[in-house]
Structure formats: structure tokens, C-alpha cells
Amino acid sequence: MTVFRLGLVGAGRMGRTHLRALASSDAVRVVAVAEPSAETRAALDAPGLVVHPHVDAMLRAGGLDGALVAVPSTLHLSAVARLAEAGLPILCEKPCGLTAAQAQHAADLAAARAIPLQVAYWRRFVPSLQRLRARIMAGELGALYHVACHQWDASPPPPAFRTGSGGIFIDMGVHEFDQIRWLTGQEITRLHASAATVSADPPVPGDAESAQALCDLSGGSTALVSLGRRFPAGDICRVEVFGTQDAAECRFLWPPDADAVFHDALRRQAEGFAAWVGGGPAQGASAADAVAALAAAERAWITPAATPAAG
Known part of the structure; x- marks a missing residue:
């Protein structure tokens, strides 16, 4: 079996999470890392891993079949641009830029060079969600009235x-x-969005601790997005679907197994990316999907009620 050789761009929190998740893969191996922080580079310890101070050094060394972008979102576009210029297939962490325009620019850069670009919306690789989607697509739930998606983190990240x-x-x-x-x-x-003004920590301008969005969908359904940065039981994600024939609930990320589910999905995602680059079917989110998700997020952001009050 040929192992897909992946270069990791960025070894911060998310980059290290990918390293842990892919350590168990027989199909994909991270063989190189580009990370500008000397302290972070020194902390990396994985057999066979070559660490570089920047992307250009990693690209000059060669020996890669693709690259995984895990730098901060503000740097997604520049990283995609450099990798596309080098002709390397790209798996980019979500959201592939901070705006729909940036995601579209990334898509255009990859398309201009015929470079595969997949965006890391890992939910598409969770088996329980895949089964739920198959039921919906098969019509087992009937026509959909409503979909409710909840994502609440254990605690907020640093300000x-x-x-x-x-x-x-x-x-x-x-x-x-x-x-x-x-x-x-x-x-x-x-879409209509609203943010709670309740805050356990000193407020961070432009970022509420909890917000919700109610959406109308093109097929006549409605959807709820419920977000929170503080949930005492730990990180959770769940989805509820209500149809004319049946209903379903999927707690696909829930303590105490949340980390295991997340890491398994990241591994499956990278393996799916490698299979796609090798000529298999595309299973992950495309750049166009990333544009659509960011466009919805921007519409939520510009809704006046979505801006948290100070204090």
C-alpha cells in the first residue's frame, strides 16, 4: 500500500490535533511540517517528521503528495496561494479565509492551476452523520420541516x-x-441571527459567547444554528431533524467520547482527501461549499442583533 505523504503547514493547536489524529493512519502520513515558531518546532516530536521554519523550505525539500493547511484563518488564503503556485494538492482547514470573497479567491487560484482543493469540514466524515444523511436522501424521514444544529464548546478560547x-x-x-x-x-x-449579551468572561468585541441563527431553506424547510462557547459538560455537537414521516436525533460529538470521534473524523477526512487526489470520488467539502458557508456566516454577522452588547 502506497502511503500518501502530507506536509503540514502550521503546528499550532489545530495542527498538533491533526498530527495526533493521523498518527493512527496507515494511508496518510505527515512527513514534514512548516512552522515559523522556533518554540513550537522544538516541541514537535514524531518519528520521521522533518520540521521546516517556513513553507518555502518545506516545498524546496520536496517529497510531498499534498499539504494540509492549519495556520490561523487570517493566513489561509496566503498559504493556499503559495501551495497552489507550487502545484501541490491542498486540504485547507475551515473556513478557508475569513470572508466568502477570500474563499472564492482561494478557489480561483486552485482552479487556475487545476489543483485539488478540499476544505476541512470534518462533519462529513462522521459515520453517524453519514448514516443520517443517507436516511434523509433516501426519503426515510419524508419532507423536512426543520433541522436544528447545536455546537457548544467546553470553554472559550483565549481572547x-x-x-x-x-x-x-x-x-x-x-x-x-x-x-x-x-x-x-x-x-x-x-437568515436571522441573534446573540446573547450574557457573558461569563470580560466581553470580547465582535464575538459573543452564545448566538443563534434561524434559517429558511430553498426546499421549504427551516433550520436552527445554536452556538455557544461555554458548556460545562464539555464539547458537544448534535443535530435534530424533523420530517413528515419520521424524526431523528444524532448526538455525534458528546462526552466522554468527543475527542475520539473528532480524531477519527480527521483521520477519515485526510484519507478521503488522499483517495480523491489519487483519482477517487470527492467526499469532502469543496471550495464552493466553503464559499457558501462563509456567505451564510457573513449574513449572520451583519444582522444587527448578532452584535453583542458591551458590558
């Missing part, structure tokens, strides 16, 4: 991260907007 994250709808909500489109096969047509 410095939140300030540059684009806000709760772009940092977290894009997962739910992509999940809604993927599960239902419908587009988000209208």
Missing part, C-alpha cells in the same frame, strides 16, 4: 484568538451552515 477569529458565526457557525447544506441538499435563502 487573542477570539479577536482574530472573525466572530462566533465565522469561527464556529460555518460548520453548522455547511452541515445544514450537506445534510439536506438545500441552500440557505434567508
